[in-house]
Amino acid sequence: MAKIRIVSKPEVCIGCHLCEVWCTVAHSKSKDIIKAFLYEQPRAQPRVVVEEELPETYALQCRHCNEPKCVAACIAGALYKDDDGVVIHDEEKCVACYSCIMACPYGAIRINLETKKPLKCDLCRGLDHPYCVKYCPNNALEIVVEAEEFV
Amino acid sequence: MKYDYVIIGNSAGGIGCVEAIRELDIDSSVLVISAEKYHTYSRALIPYYLDGKIEFEKMYYRPPDFYDRMDVDTKLGVRATRVDVERKRVLLENGEEIEYGKLLIATGGKPFIPPMDGLGGQNNVFTFLKMDDVLGVERGLKDARKVVVLGGGIIGLMASEVLARKGLDVKVVELADRVLAPVVDETTSRIIEKKFQENGVEIILNNTISRVVGEERVEKVILRDGREIDTDMLIVAVGVVPNTEVVKDTPIKVNRGIVVNRKMETSVKDVYACGDCAEIYDFVFGSNRVLPLWPTAYTGGRIAGFNMVGREREYNLATSMNAMHFFDYYIINAGLNVPNDSEEFEVIYRLEGDSYRKFALKDGRIAGFIIAGKMERAGIFLKLMEEGIDVSAFKDKLLKENFGFIDIPEPVRWKLLEDKVKLGVVREL
Numbered sequence: 215m216a217k218i219r220i221v222s223k224p225e226v227c228i229g230c231h232l233c234e235v236w237c238t239v240a241h242s243k244s245k246d247i248i249k250a251f252l253y254e255q256p257r258a259q260p261r262v263v264v265e266e267e268l269p270e271t272y273a274l275q276c277r278h279c280n281e282p283k284c285v286a287a288c289i290a291g292a293l294y295k296d297d298d299g300v301v302i303h304d305e306e307k308c309v310a311c312y313s314c315i316m317a318c319p320y321g322a323i324r325i326n327l328e329t330k331k332p333l334k335c336d337l338c339r340g341l342d343h344p345y346c347v348k349y350c351p352n353n354a355l356e357i358v359v360e361a362e363e364f365v
Numbered sequence: 366m367k368y369d370y371v372i373i374g375n376s377a378g379g380i381g382c383v384e385a386i387r388e389l390d391i392d393s394s395v396l397v398i399s400a401e402k403y404h405t406y407s408r409a410l411i412p413y414y415l416d417g418k419i420e421f422e423k424m425y426y427r428p429p430d431f432y433d434r435m436d437v438d439t440k441l442g443v444r445a446t447r448v449d450v451e452r453k454r455v456l457l458e459n460g461e462e463i464e465y466g467k468l469l470i471a472t473g474g475k476p477f478i479p480p481m482d483g484l485g486g487q488n489n490v491f492t493f494l495k496m497d498d499v500l501g502v503e504r505g506l507k508d509a510r511k512v513v514v515l516g517g518g519i520i521g522l523m524a525s526e527v528l529a530r531k532g533l534d535v536k537v538v539e540l541a542d543r544v545l546a547p548v549v550d551e552t553t554s555r556i557i558e559k560k561f562q563e564n565g566v567e568i569i570l571n572n573t574i575s576r577v578v579g580e581e582r583v584e585k586v587i588l589r590d591g592r593e594i595d596t597d598m599l600i601v602a603v604g605v606v607p608n609t610e611v612v613k614d615t616p617i618k619v620n621r622g623i624v625v626n627r628k629m630e631t632s633v634k635d636v637y638a639c640g641d642c643a644e645i646y647d648f649v650f651g652s653n654r655v656l657p658l659w660p661t662a663y664t665g666g667r668i669a670g671f672n673m674v675g676r677e678r679e680y681n682l683a684t685s686m687n688a689m690h691f692f693d694y695y696i697i698n699a700g701l702n703v704p705n706d707s708e709e710f711e712v713i714y715r716l717e718g719d720s721y722r723k724f725a726l727k728d729g730r731i732a733g734f735i736i737a738g739k740m741e742r743a744g745i746f747l748k749l750m751e752e753g754i755d756v757s758a759f760k761d762k763l764l765k766e767n768f769g770f771i772d773i774p775e776p777v778r779w780k781l782l783e784d785k786v787k788l789g790v791v792r793e794l
Contacts, residue, residue, distance in 0.1 A: 263742075265771040274770070274782075283744075286381070286667065287660035287688075289409035291426040307423055309413045312740055316688040316697045317660060319751075320782070321742030321769060330693075 219358050220337075220347055222272050227354035229271030233346035234260040237275075240338050240345035256328045261335045262346050263322060273346065273355060275335040276301060276322045284334075287317035303334050367464035368396040368438070370673055371455055373445045373611060374471030375399035376408060377659050378640030378666035380427060382469050385670025387435050393674075395437040396463060398455065402442030403496050405431065408473075409659055411499050412523040416530060424496070445472075445611050450633045455611075467635045467673040470612060470623060471666055474605030474641035474657050479515075482576040489582045490599045493524045502600070509597035510534060513586050515574055517544035519689055521602035522557070526691050528600075529566045536567045536594060538574060538586075548687060549698055550705060553735055556719060560692045574599075605657050607642045620644055622655040627679040629669035637673060639665030649684040649700040649732055649750065656683055682751050694719065697743040700733030700750055701725060715764040722764050729757035739766045748781065749773075 235247070237260035242250030250258060262275040278301045285293045285301060292307035293314060303314075310331045314323050324333045338344045347355045370386055372379045375397055386395060407426045413419050432439050444458040448468065455463045476492035484490070489509075491502050510533060514525045517539030529535045537544070543554035544561075558568050569588070578585040583599045607622035618624045618632035622644040629637045629645070639645070640662035644653040661683045671678040686699040703710045703725035710732060714723035720738030724731055724746070731750040736743045745768065749756060754777060756763060762772040770778050 263769070265769045267771040270771060283660070283664075286663045289407050289659045290423070291407065309410060309419060310690075311409070312688040312690070312695055312697060312743075313660065315740055315743055316686060316699070316747065318744035319748035321745040323744075325741055 220275065220344060221356050221358050222274060223354045223356065224270060224272035226352050227271045227273065228352050229264065229266050229268065230351060231264050232349055232351060233262045233273045233355060234264055236345040236349040237262045237335075240341060245341075259324070259326055259328075259333055261324055261333045263324065273350075274320060274322055275346065276318075277320060278335075278337065283317040283319060284314035284323060287313040289313055300337050300339065301334070302336060302339070303332060305329075305331055308332065366396075366461070367394075367466075369393035369466040370395045370469070371463055371465035371467075372397045372469045372471060373399075373455065374469070374473060374640065374642075375401065375403075375405050375439075375441065376426070376471070376473055376640070377662035378471030378473075378669075379469065380405050380431075381663040381666030382471065382637075382639070382670035382673070383435050383437055383666075385667040386674055387437075389671070389676060390674045391436070393466075395435070396440065397432070397437055398440045398443060398445050398457070398463070400442070400444040401496065404429065404441075406496060407659075408494060411493060411496075412527050415499060415502060415524075416527045448612055448615055448617070448636070450615050450617065450636060453635065465635075468637065469629075469666065469669050469673065470617075470631070470636065470638040470642060471640045471662070472608045472611055472642045473662075475608040476601060477604045477606045478601055479573065479603055481574050483579075484577050484583075487577070487579055487581065487583045487599075489597065490577075490601065493520050493600060493602050494605065502598075505598050506531065506533075511594075511596050512536075512598040512600060513538060513574070513594055513596040514600045514602060516602035516604065517541070517546075517568065517570075518602065518604060519545065519548065519687065520604075521600070522561070522691055523689075524600050524602055525561065525566055526564070529561075529564050535565075536569060536596075537561070538569045538572055538588065540571070540573045542571050544568060544570075548685075548702060549696065549735055550702060550723065552705065552714070552716060552721060552723070553696060553698075553737055556694070556721065556737065557691055557696075560694055564692055605641060607644075607655055607657075609642055620653070624653060625665075627681060628672045628677065629665055629680060630672065637669040639669050645680065645683050647684045648682055656685060658686060660686060684750075686747065694737070695740045696735065696737040697740060698733070698735040699747050700731065702735075703733050713760060713764065720766065722766075724756075724760070724763050726756065726760065729755040729760075731756060741767075742769060745770065752781065754781070 238258045239247050239250045242258040264273050282301045292304045326333045405426045406424045410424045445455050447456040514521050514537045525535045572588050574586045575589045576587040577583045609619050623638040641657040668678045668680040688697045710725040723735045725733040734746050
C-alpha cells in the first residue's frame, strides 16, 4: 500500500499561520471560513502546531507514527489506528487523562480549550485533501507518496 | 486443547500482545484467559465511571467485536491456577488443561492490604482495582455519607476526589509525610494536598489505620495515634503488588515481579511476561523494576507479541511515567523523582502560582521531570529523555510554558524531527 505523507518545509514556511486557520475550517461544521470563525459556537480549533522563533518557522502535526506511542498510552481505547494507518482520536471515548500528551514525542497533540480534551490531526478524514497542505500559500507543506514499509 | 499462543490476562498487556500477534500472523490460534468475566475493560477508567463522567459501556477498552475481529478464542471468568512449563500447559481452575506453543503472563497486580486488627469479612471494605470493586462501591454509596480512604497514592486520591464530588465526607489516611510520596516531589505534593483541602477532603498524614471496629460492617477506624473516625465505608488503596501466583512453584524466575529481559522473555523458554506482574528494564533507572503503568503494560505486551511470532524487538524505553489530574489540576511526570535539594542531580524548576515545571539533570541529560498546570507538549521532554539529549545549551528554555522544538538548537532539533519530519500516513491514493 502506498502511503501519503505530509512533509513540512521550514525553509519556505513564511509563518503566516494559514495552516491553523484552514485546519480550523476543516474541522468546523460548515467548512466555510467566514461561518467557521464568525458564527460557529464553540469555534473549531486547529490541530496543527506552528512553531516560530523568527525568522525560523514551521508547522508540525501528528505524524501518524508507525508505532504510535499515544495509542499505547491511551487508557480509554480512544486512540487507534484505522485501516488506512491514520491515528484517530475518538472524542466520545476520551476521558481527557492526557496520557497521550505525555507520550507524544512531537508535542503534536493540542488541547481543546473548551472541552479540555486532546485534539489531533486526522488528515482531514472525509475531505478531498488535507486543508493545511491545500491552502499553504508557499507550499511549505507538501504531500509525498511513499511505499509503506513495516518497521 | 492446544493453542499456538496463550495469553493469561485481558487488560492492557494482554490486548497489546493480541494486537501485535495479529499484525504479523493471522493464521495461528490464540487464546486469552482471564479470571474476570468481562470483555476487556480499562481499570484506569474506574474513577471516571464512578464519577458519572462515562457510561458503563465506555469502560470497555476495545470495541465489542474485538475478539471476533482478532479471531481469538477467550476463556473469560476462568482462573488460570498454574503453569506447567515441562509439559507446556496452563491449568485452569475448572480442571481444564490448555497446551501452549508460546505463553504470555499478563496477570496484572493485586491490591496490597496492610494488616489491620479486626479486618476481615466486613461488607463495606473495598479496593479500587477491578470492575467488581466498582460495582460494590456503587452499591455501598447509596447509603454512605462518610468514607475513609487508606492510601494517598494516585488511586487513593482519584477515589477520594470522586467520592468528595459525590458529596461524601472524605478522609484520606496516608502513612508518609505527604501524598503521592514516591511519585512526585514535595512541591507537587503540597499543591495537591491544598487542592484536596480546598474541596473539603481531610488529608491525615504520618498515620495509618491500626484497628477497624465493626462485625458485619466497618463502623469506625482507629488510627495509629489513637484518633477514632466513624465511617460508612473503607476504601483500601495502598498500592498494587505483582500478581505472580500462577507461576508459583515453577522455574520461572520471580523477584518482586516476574523477571523478564528486554524481549519480555522470562527465564523459561517460550514464556513471556509484561505489565504489572513483571519486572521490566527501566532505562533511566538502569535496571529492572516493577512499573505498574498502563503505557508500559501495553507496549510490553506488544513487544512480547512481536517476539512470540519471531520478529525480534526489544523494549528499551520503559520508565516511570504518569499523567494524572485532581480537581482539574493536571500533572505529568516521568523518569526519576528527584528532590529539589538533590546533590547528585542538577535541579532546575519554576513555580508560579500553581504552574510548576521541574527538571532533574544528570551530565546534562534529563533524568526526570514534572510538568504541572500547563500541559501542552509535555511529551517532548519524554522524547529528550529517551534520546539522551544533552540539554545543557538550552536548559533555561525548558522552563518556558510554550517550549517547543524551536527552542532546541540545530542540528539537534532536526535530528529529533527530521528523520520523521515526514508527517503522517494517509489513505491510499
